[in-house]
Amino acid sequence: MKGVASRVRSAEPKYKNRAYSPSFLVDAMLGNIARKLRIFGYDTLYLKDTSDTSVLEIASREKRVLLTRDKELFRRVIKEGVDGVLLEKYDEIENIAYILSKYGIPCLSFDTGVARCSRCNGILTFKKAIDVAGCLPMSIVKNNHNFFQCINCDRIYWEGKHVSCLRLLAERINNRIEKFEADSNDSDSAFLDKRLKSPRNNKPLLSQNEQNSRLR
Numbered sequence: 156m157k158g159v160a161s162r163v164r165s166a167e168p169k170y171k172n173r174a175y176s177p178s179f180l181v182d183a184m185l186g187n188i189a190r191k192l193r194i195f196g197y198d199t200l201y202l203k204d205t206s207d208t209s210v211l212e213i214a215s216r217e218k219r220v221l222l223t224r225d226k227e228l229f230r231r232v233i234k235e236g237v238d239g240v241l242l243e244k245y246d247e248i249e250n251i252a253y254i255l256s257k258y259g260i261p262c263l264s265f266d267t268g269v270a271r272c273s274r275c276n277g278i279l280t281f282k283k284a285i286d287v288a289g290c291l292p293m294s295i296v297k298n299n300h301n302f303f304q305c306i307n308c309d310r311i312y313w314e315g316k317h318v319s320c321l322r323l324l325a326e327r328i329n330n331r332i333e334k335f336e337a338d339s340n341d342s343d344s345a346f347l348d349k350r351l352k353s354p355r356n357n358k359p360l361l362s363q364n365e366q367n368s369r370l371r
């Protein structure tokens with residue numbers, strides 16, 4: 156996978172269980188990724204001004220995938236057997252796509268039913284316009300129907316024009332996930348092809364039928 160392995164690395168093997176839905180702990184400097192993961196419904200803790208030891212303890216205790224740019228912290232992630240991903244580049248879409256691909260998530264979509272508060276990671280509850288009248292400018296209350304309020308910080312969200320931007324962002328991330336999957340499959344096929352060939356006489360170790368069955 157040219158370029159991919161050098162950009163982002165994980166301390167854990169790739170998950171293939173499509174039903175697996177990870178929760179994350181995001182290290183300082185990755186606040187934008189934390190907000191995006193929350194918006195797309197992933198339980199994501201974001202810690203600033205917290206010691207590496209505490210970050211590792213929390214990730215381990217709460218079984219969260221630790222996302223970090225800090226190489227020194229990532230060395231400890233590997234050493235202590237915590238689930239984590241090192242993000243070395245600054246392409247947000249690529250980083251999110253890689254994280255999701257690594258944990259077997261084929262695509263994401265913006266869904267108000269699972270979206271979390273981007274500010275505090277709280278769960279959102281549905282509110283009618285009448286419920287939020289007085290809390291928001293009347294122009295917003297009048298022009299929108301669906302509102303959502305965070306159960307932690309009380310922040311109110313509504314389905315404004317930014318929803319189309321979020322859907323576009325999801326599409327771009329999904330396209331990148333597809334590319335990672337294709338690269339991964341190419342890499343797996345090349346690896347399998349090498350194993351099927353004898354290095355000494357360059358003859359297949361398996362019959363053609365056996366090869367075909369393996370490759371299916």
Ligand SMILES: [Zn+2]
Pocket residue numbers: 272273274275276277305306307308309310
């Ligand atoms: Zn909140």
